[in-house]
Amino acid sequence: MRRTRIAHALGTVTGCAGLVLVGTLIGSPGLRATDDDHSSSDAARIERGLQIAPVHLTYAAHNRKLVGLGSYIVNAAGECNGCHSAGPMTQFTAGHNPFFGQPEQVNTATYLAGGRDFGTLSAPPSPHIVSRNLTPDKSGLPEGGATFAEFYQTIRHGLDHDRAHPNCSATVTTNCFPHGPGLPPFNGDLLQIMPWPAYREWTDHDLQAVYEYLKAIPCVQTPSEAVAGVHACF
DSSP: OOSOOOSOOSOOOOOSOOOEEEOOOOOOOOOSSOHHHHHHHHHHHHHHHHHHOOSOEEEOGGGHHHHHHHHHIIIIISOGGGTSSSOHHHHBOTTOOGGGTOOOOBOTTTTTOOOOEEEESSSTTOOEEEOOOOSOOTTSOHHHHOOHHHHHHHHHHOBOTTOOSOBOOSSOOSSSBOOSTTSOOOOTTBOSSSOHHHHTTSOHHHHHHHHHHHHHSOOOOOHHHHHHTOSOOO
């Protein structure tokens, strides 16, 4: 996650069911609780998660349960794509927006690729809060290269490893949070808007499942990222 990026700052987690094919990805870190410890209680959510995944998934056979559970959390419980797409009008393909009474189909071209602008939280030079791209890059890791340790710290403690919206200082005067009397005491080390205070209550097993799911989805490089030369898929 520590890399040069466009000034994204969300603060840094259906129509057609995705076809699940078994492939290979980088091995996952060890779990704090074994997959078998959860298999019976998670079975229904795992199968449902695999059914509703809107994109093609690639994962190793031994990660099927984690990926399925992660899909359920991301797509059914967390509804992460609602914020981590470019906005309501890009979340669904044209003519397939369920809010308009149309048959639902997620826009796979923008799925979890970020870009939604939530505006500013304070007076200028407060940065615009823009949702991050959660898809893997050419490294195969989510969020453009985040390790599980970084992902864990982000969700559990709200840490922004990109430092995309720091507090203003003598040397940082733009795209930063101003401070002073009458201004909110923003902490530029923490993600803003991103509901990590709620998501941090996920179990370690849930966090591992979400991470493995994000590894299993396709890479998406947005047009602005292509121009900036970041989040390359190959």
